[in-house]
Amino acid sequence: MSDDRHPAFMPLILVGGLIFGFGLAYSHMARPEVVLDFLQFEDFGLVFVMFGGAAVTGVVFVLAPRLLGRAPLTGDTFERRLKSFDRNVLVGGAIFGVGWGLSGICPGAAYASLGIGNVTILWALAGMFLGAYLQGYWRTRSETRDTAVTGAD
Amino acid sequence: MVIEALPLQATAELFPNGISRYAVGGLLVGLGTVVIYLGTGISAGASTFLESTLSYVSDRSRFQQYVSSRDWRVVFTLGIILGAAVYAAVYQGGAWTTDVQPWRLLLGGVFVGIGTRVGKGCTSGHGVCGVGSASKTSIAGVLTFLAVAIITAQLVSALGVSP
16 A cells, blocks of 8 residues: 555655644744643734634635646545534543643644654653543443444344 | 824734744644645644554554554654754754643643544644634534633633643
8 A cells, every 4th residue: 555655755745744843833832831821811823823724724725626636646636624523523622622721732733842852742742642542442442342232232 | 192002002912922923833834734735635634643653552443543544644743843843943043841840741631632532633633624624523623622721721820830
Protein backbone atom coordinates (compact mmCIF):
# COMPACT_ATOMS: atom_id res chain seq x y z
CA MET A 1 0.00 0.00 0.00
CA SER A 2 2.68 2.46 0.99
CA ASP A 3 4.78 1.15 -1.93
CA ASP A 4 2.18 2.49 -4.34
CA ARG A 5 2.45 6.02 -3.02
CA HIS A 6 3.67 8.83 -5.21
CA PRO A 7 7.33 9.63 -4.44
CA ALA A 8 6.35 13.23 -3.61
CA PHE A 9 3.67 12.14 -1.09
CA MET A 10 5.81 12.11 2.06
CA PRO A 11 7.84 15.22 1.12
CA LEU A 12 4.58 17.13 0.61
CA ILE A 13 3.21 15.98 3.98
CA LEU A 14 6.47 17.14 5.56
CA VAL A 15 6.30 20.57 3.87
CA GLY A 16 2.66 20.98 4.92
CA GLY A 17 3.59 20.04 8.49
CA LEU A 18 6.49 22.52 8.47
CA ILE A 19 4.23 25.41 7.43
CA PHE A 20 1.54 24.28 9.91
CA GLY A 21 4.03 24.07 12.80
CA PHE A 22 5.73 27.35 11.91
CA GLY A 23 2.30 29.00 11.86
CA LEU A 24 1.36 27.58 15.27
CA ALA A 25 4.61 28.86 16.76
CA TYR A 26 4.26 32.24 15.02
CA SER A 27 0.72 32.63 16.39
CA HIS A 28 2.07 31.89 19.92
CA MET A 29 -0.61 29.20 20.29
CA ALA A 30 2.24 26.80 21.11
CA ARG A 31 2.48 28.62 24.46
CA PRO A 32 -0.14 27.43 27.01
CA GLU A 33 -0.03 30.82 28.73
CA VAL A 34 -1.33 32.55 25.60
CA VAL A 35 -4.21 30.05 25.24
CA LEU A 36 -5.11 30.49 28.93
CA ASP A 37 -5.06 34.30 28.51
CA PHE A 38 -7.53 33.85 25.66
CA LEU A 39 -9.82 31.54 27.63
CA GLN A 40 -9.71 33.99 30.57
CA PHE A 41 -10.71 36.87 28.25
CA GLU A 42 -7.41 38.71 28.64
CA ASP A 43 -6.34 38.54 24.98
CA PHE A 44 -8.84 37.67 22.24
CA GLY A 45 -6.18 37.37 19.53
CA LEU A 46 -6.50 33.60 19.32
CA VAL A 47 -9.84 33.99 17.56
CA PHE A 48 -7.83 35.07 14.53
CA VAL A 49 -5.77 31.88 14.54
CA MET A 50 -8.72 29.54 14.21
CA PHE A 51 -10.75 31.75 11.89
CA GLY A 52 -7.66 32.67 9.86
CA GLY A 53 -6.97 28.99 9.35
CA ALA A 54 -10.62 28.14 8.66
CA ALA A 55 -10.91 31.03 6.18
CA VAL A 56 -8.05 29.62 4.09
CA THR A 57 -9.36 26.04 4.18
CA GLY A 58 -12.91 27.32 3.60
CA VAL A 59 -12.00 28.96 0.27
CA VAL A 60 -9.90 26.01 -0.95
CA PHE A 61 -12.38 23.33 0.18
CA VAL A 62 -15.09 25.09 -1.86
CA LEU A 63 -13.01 25.82 -4.97
CA ALA A 64 -10.86 22.67 -5.28
CA PRO A 65 -13.72 20.18 -5.90
CA ARG A 66 -15.13 22.48 -8.60
CA LEU A 67 -11.96 23.62 -10.36
CA LEU A 68 -9.65 20.63 -9.96
CA GLY A 69 -10.25 17.02 -10.92
CA ARG A 70 -8.42 14.76 -8.54
CA ALA A 71 -5.56 15.15 -6.08
CA PRO A 72 -2.34 14.73 -8.12
CA LEU A 73 -0.46 12.58 -5.60
CA THR A 74 -3.21 10.13 -4.63
CA GLY A 75 -5.83 10.32 -7.38
CA ASP A 76 -8.46 10.85 -4.68
CA THR A 77 -11.39 13.20 -5.14
CA PHE A 78 -11.49 16.47 -3.22
CA GLU A 79 -14.05 16.34 -0.44
CA ARG A 80 -14.97 18.48 2.52
CA ARG A 81 -14.30 17.24 6.04
CA LEU A 82 -17.75 16.09 7.11
CA LYS A 83 -18.15 13.79 10.09
CA SER A 84 -21.39 12.26 11.27
CA PHE A 85 -23.03 13.90 14.27
CA ASP A 86 -23.89 11.96 17.40
CA ARG A 87 -23.72 12.32 21.17
CA ASN A 88 -19.98 11.55 21.13
CA VAL A 89 -19.24 14.87 19.42
CA LEU A 90 -20.70 16.75 22.40
CA VAL A 91 -19.45 14.40 25.13
CA GLY A 92 -15.94 14.22 23.64
CA GLY A 93 -15.95 17.95 22.95
CA ALA A 94 -16.82 18.68 26.59
CA ILE A 95 -14.07 16.35 27.87
CA PHE A 96 -11.60 17.97 25.47
CA GLY A 97 -12.75 21.39 26.71
CA VAL A 98 -11.97 20.48 30.32
CA GLY A 99 -8.50 19.37 29.28
CA TRP A 100 -7.86 22.40 27.06
CA GLY A 101 -9.04 24.81 29.75
CA LEU A 102 -6.95 23.09 32.43
CA SER A 103 -3.71 22.79 30.45
CA GLY A 104 -3.95 25.49 27.77
CA ILE A 105 -2.70 23.09 25.13
CA CYS A 106 -4.25 21.06 22.29
CA PRO A 107 -2.58 18.29 20.23
CA GLY A 108 -1.17 20.26 17.27
CA ALA A 109 0.00 23.10 19.51
CA ALA A 110 1.64 20.55 21.82
CA TYR A 111 3.78 19.17 18.97
CA ALA A 112 4.72 22.74 17.99
CA SER A 113 5.43 23.55 21.63
CA LEU A 114 8.04 20.80 21.68
CA GLY A 115 9.55 22.41 18.59
CA ILE A 116 10.01 25.79 20.29
CA GLY A 117 12.04 24.04 22.97
CA ASN A 118 9.30 23.66 25.58
CA VAL A 119 10.37 20.30 27.01
CA THR A 120 7.89 20.76 29.90
CA ILE A 121 5.10 20.09 27.38
CA LEU A 122 6.17 16.40 27.41
CA TRP A 123 3.90 16.15 30.49
CA ALA A 124 0.94 17.13 28.33
CA LEU A 125 1.99 14.84 25.46
CA ALA A 126 2.34 11.92 27.88
CA GLY A 127 -1.14 12.72 29.18
CA MET A 128 -2.59 12.88 25.65
CA PHE A 129 -1.19 9.46 24.72
CA LEU A 130 -2.45 8.04 28.00
CA GLY A 131 -5.92 9.52 27.41
CA ALA A 132 -6.03 8.29 23.81
CA TYR A 133 -5.01 4.83 25.01
CA LEU A 134 -7.62 4.78 27.80
CA GLN A 135 -10.51 5.65 25.48
CA GLY A 136 -9.29 3.07 22.96
CA TYR A 137 -9.11 0.45 25.71
CA TRP A 138 -12.61 1.25 27.04
CA ARG A 139 -14.25 1.48 23.65
CA THR A 140 -12.69 -1.71 22.30
CA ARG A 141 -13.91 -3.52 25.40
CA SER A 142 -17.46 -2.18 25.23
CA GLU A 143 -17.61 -3.04 21.51
CA THR A 144 -16.54 -6.61 22.26
CA ARG A 145 -19.15 -6.82 25.01
CA ASP A 146 -21.89 -5.42 22.74
CA THR A 147 -21.00 -7.93 20.04
CA ALA A 148 -21.04 -10.74 22.57
CA VAL A 149 -24.48 -9.71 23.82
CA THR A 150 -25.86 -9.45 20.28
CA GLY A 151 -24.28 -12.79 19.49
CA ALA A 152 -26.03 -14.39 22.44
CA ASP A 153 -29.36 -13.10 21.16
CA MET B 1 -10.74 63.54 20.14
CA VAL B 2 -11.75 61.51 23.17
CA ILE B 3 -14.64 59.94 21.29
CA GLU B 4 -12.41 59.10 18.36
CA ALA B 5 -9.87 57.45 20.63
CA LEU B 6 -12.40 55.17 22.32
CA PRO B 7 -12.59 52.42 19.67
CA LEU B 8 -8.79 52.30 19.53
CA GLN B 9 -8.58 51.98 23.26
CA ALA B 10 -11.15 49.20 23.28
CA THR B 11 -9.21 47.38 20.57
CA ALA B 12 -6.01 47.68 22.59
CA GLU B 13 -7.76 46.17 25.60
CA LEU B 14 -9.16 43.24 23.66
CA PHE B 15 -5.90 42.63 21.80
CA PRO B 16 -3.00 43.73 24.04
CA ASN B 17 -0.53 41.99 21.72
CA GLY B 18 -2.08 43.22 18.49
CA ILE B 19 -3.65 40.88 15.96
CA SER B 20 -0.99 40.44 13.27
CA ARG B 21 0.88 37.57 14.95
CA TYR B 22 -2.39 35.72 15.41
CA ALA B 23 -3.77 36.42 11.95
CA VAL B 24 -0.51 35.61 10.15
CA GLY B 25 -0.03 32.47 12.24
CA GLY B 26 -3.60 31.37 11.55
CA LEU B 27 -3.22 31.93 7.80
CA LEU B 28 -0.03 29.82 7.83
CA VAL B 29 -1.80 27.03 9.73
CA GLY B 30 -4.49 27.12 7.03
CA LEU B 31 -1.84 27.20 4.30
CA GLY B 32 -0.08 24.11 5.69
CA THR B 33 -3.42 22.27 5.75
CA VAL B 34 -4.23 23.38 2.21
CA VAL B 35 -0.84 22.32 0.80
CA ILE B 36 -1.49 18.77 1.98
CA TYR B 37 -5.12 18.86 0.82
CA LEU B 38 -4.35 20.09 -2.70
CA GLY B 39 -1.68 17.44 -3.20
CA THR B 40 -3.43 14.47 -1.61
CA GLY B 41 -7.10 15.26 -0.95
CA ILE B 42 -6.46 14.61 2.76
CA SER B 43 -7.76 17.05 5.38
CA ALA B 44 -5.23 16.42 8.12
CA GLY B 45 -6.02 16.86 11.80
CA ALA B 46 -3.46 16.67 14.56
CA SER B 47 -5.09 14.43 17.17
CA THR B 48 -5.49 11.25 15.09
CA PHE B 49 -1.69 10.95 15.38
CA LEU B 50 -2.18 9.97 19.04
CA GLU B 51 -4.21 6.87 18.15
CA SER B 52 -2.44 6.02 14.88
CA THR B 53 0.93 6.03 16.67
CA LEU B 54 -0.47 3.78 19.41
CA SER B 55 -1.12 1.19 16.67
CA TYR B 56 2.65 0.56 16.59
CA VAL B 57 2.52 -0.77 20.14
CA SER B 58 -1.08 -1.97 20.65
CA ASP B 59 -3.15 -4.50 18.68
CA ARG B 60 -6.48 -3.00 19.74
CA SER B 61 -8.88 -2.47 16.83
CA ARG B 62 -9.45 1.18 17.84
CA PHE B 63 -5.82 1.90 16.98
CA GLN B 64 -5.31 -0.66 14.21
CA GLN B 65 -7.95 1.09 12.05
CA TYR B 66 -5.34 3.83 11.48
CA VAL B 67 -2.51 1.54 10.34
CA SER B 68 -2.68 2.75 6.72
CA SER B 69 -2.19 6.40 7.69
CA ARG B 70 0.13 6.04 10.69
CA ASP B 71 3.40 6.55 8.79
CA TRP B 72 2.45 9.84 7.15
CA ARG B 73 0.91 11.09 10.40
CA VAL B 74 4.31 10.62 12.06
CA VAL B 75 5.89 12.64 9.23
CA PHE B 76 3.20 15.35 9.60
CA THR B 77 3.89 15.63 13.32
CA LEU B 78 7.67 15.73 12.78
CA GLY B 79 7.03 18.53 10.28
CA ILE B 80 5.04 20.47 12.89
CA ILE B 81 7.85 20.08 15.44
CA LEU B 82 10.52 21.12 12.91
CA GLY B 83 8.50 24.06 11.60
CA ALA B 84 8.07 25.38 15.13
CA ALA B 85 11.80 24.83 15.73
CA VAL B 86 12.56 26.98 12.67
CA TYR B 87 10.40 29.73 14.19
CA ALA B 88 12.25 29.39 17.51
CA ALA B 89 15.64 29.60 15.80
CA VAL B 90 14.70 32.64 13.68
CA TYR B 91 12.48 34.73 15.98
CA GLN B 92 12.73 33.39 19.49
CA GLY B 93 16.49 33.23 19.93
CA GLY B 94 16.53 29.88 21.71
CA ALA B 95 14.22 27.63 23.69
CA TRP B 96 11.11 28.83 25.51
CA THR B 97 9.58 26.85 28.37
CA THR B 98 6.18 27.16 30.01
CA ASP B 99 5.52 28.04 33.64
CA VAL B 100 2.17 26.22 33.67
CA GLN B 101 2.42 23.56 36.35
CA PRO B 102 3.20 19.98 35.26
CA TRP B 103 0.10 18.50 36.97
CA ARG B 104 -2.13 20.80 34.90
CA LEU B 105 -0.35 19.74 31.72
CA LEU B 106 -0.49 16.03 32.55
CA LEU B 107 -4.07 15.89 33.81
CA GLY B 108 -5.28 18.29 31.11
CA GLY B 109 -3.44 16.18 28.54
CA VAL B 110 -5.31 13.05 29.64
CA PHE B 111 -8.65 14.83 29.16
CA VAL B 112 -7.48 16.18 25.77
CA GLY B 113 -6.44 12.66 24.71
CA ILE B 114 -9.80 11.14 25.67
CA GLY B 115 -11.98 14.03 24.50
CA THR B 116 -10.46 14.67 21.07
CA ARG B 117 -10.69 11.01 20.14
CA VAL B 118 -14.20 10.43 21.49
CA GLY B 119 -15.34 13.76 19.99
CA LYS B 120 -13.93 12.98 16.51
CA GLY B 121 -11.49 15.87 16.31
CA CYS B 122 -9.53 18.66 17.92
CA THR B 123 -8.78 22.30 17.29
CA SER B 124 -7.26 21.55 13.87
CA GLY B 125 -9.57 18.75 12.68
CA HIS B 126 -12.85 20.34 13.83
CA GLY B 127 -11.63 23.91 14.16
CA VAL B 128 -9.66 24.52 10.97
CA CYS B 129 -10.71 21.71 8.58
CA GLY B 130 -14.25 21.13 9.85
CA VAL B 131 -15.28 24.77 10.20
CA GLY B 132 -13.63 25.40 6.80
CA SER B 133 -15.92 22.66 5.47
CA ALA B 134 -18.94 24.36 7.04
CA SER B 135 -19.58 21.06 8.82
CA LYS B 136 -22.42 21.33 11.34
CA THR B 137 -20.85 18.50 13.35
CA SER B 138 -17.57 20.40 13.62
CA ILE B 139 -19.24 23.71 14.46
CA ALA B 140 -21.13 21.95 17.27
CA GLY B 141 -17.88 20.35 18.42
CA VAL B 142 -15.98 23.66 18.41
CA LEU B 143 -18.74 25.53 20.29
CA THR B 144 -18.82 22.75 22.89
CA PHE B 145 -15.10 22.52 23.60
CA LEU B 146 -14.64 26.29 23.43
CA ALA B 147 -17.44 26.97 25.95
CA VAL B 148 -16.29 24.24 28.35
CA ALA B 149 -12.64 25.34 28.06
CA ILE B 150 -13.58 28.95 28.89
CA ILE B 151 -15.56 27.84 31.95
CA THR B 152 -12.78 25.49 33.07
CA ALA B 153 -9.97 28.03 32.66
CA GLN B 154 -11.96 30.72 34.51
CA LEU B 155 -12.82 28.31 37.34
CA VAL B 156 -9.23 27.17 37.73
CA SER B 157 -8.09 30.79 37.76
CA ALA B 158 -10.79 31.76 40.28
CA LEU B 159 -9.57 28.96 42.55
CA GLY B 160 -6.24 30.76 42.64
CA VAL B 161 -4.28 28.28 40.52
CA SER B 162 -1.66 30.23 38.56
CA PRO B 163 -0.02 29.62 36.27
